[in-house]
Structure formats: C-alpha cells, structure tokens
Amino acid sequence: MDAAARYQEEVIMTKPPEELTLMLYDGCIRFIKLAMQAIDEKKFDKANENIIKAENIITELMSTLDMQYEISKNLMSLYDFIYRWLIQANLKKEKKYLEEVLEIVQDLRNTWAEAIKIARQQKNK
Numbered sequence: 001m002d003a004a005a006r007y008q009e010e011v012i013m014t015k016p017p018e019e020l021t022l023m024l025y026d027g028c029i030r031f032i033k034l035a036m037q038a039i040d041e042k043k044f045d046k047a048n049e050n051i052i053k054a055e056n057i058i059t060e061l062m063s064t065l066d067m068q069y070e071i072s073k074n075l076m077s078l079y080d081f082i083y084r085w086l087i088q089a090n091l092k093k094e095k096k097y098l099e100e101v102l103e104i105v106q107d108l109r110n111t112w113a114e115a116i117k118i119a120r121q122q123k124n125k
Helices: 003-013 017-040 044-063 070-092 095-123
Strands: none
Touching (some): 070 095
C-alpha cells in the first residue's frame, strides 16, 4: 500500500460514524454524476462501473440501519427505491433514472449534514 492509500485509510478510520455516512452520500453522488457523464459519452462500461459503485454504497447504507426506529424503516424504503432505480439505469443506460435518484441522494446528504450541524451545536451548549 502506498503512502497516499495509507493516509486515506487513516483518515477514514479516524472519522466519527456520522462523518462516514456523509462520505458515503458524497461518494454515491459522485458516482451517479460520473455514470451520467459516461452515458452522455456512450461509455457504457464506465457507466456500469460507476452505477455499481453507487449501488454498493446504497447497500452499505441499508446494512447500517437500525430497524427498531421508524425513520430507519422509511430510509430502507427510500434506499430500496434508489437501488432499484440504479439497476434500471444500468440495464437501460438511461439518465432519467439517475437524475431522479441523484436528487434524492443529494437531499438525504444535505439533511444529514444539517443534522450533524444541529447535533454539534446542541452538544456545545
């Protein structure tokens, strides 16, 4: 492992869980955008690669939900929808599915970032 990879791993391993979730959302957004660009450029292998990366992130987010909370059940439904739309986008290589899930993931990311900010403000009172 080179120094850059070790550094990146260290950065990730020292992040609090809420920051890791934010990083997952950011990664998912990045991969969806890269897939959309690849579809525009008719680079379907690149689109496939990036959609699968986004699917893997959604799967990871699903696996971390604590299903004893109502919000987790709602998020699971949303993640399931996103996952199914990513599959459709990959099968049909159509951006409309990606555009729809991109908006949802961006909203989730922004809500999560705001929740972190509020929690930190309350903690520092």
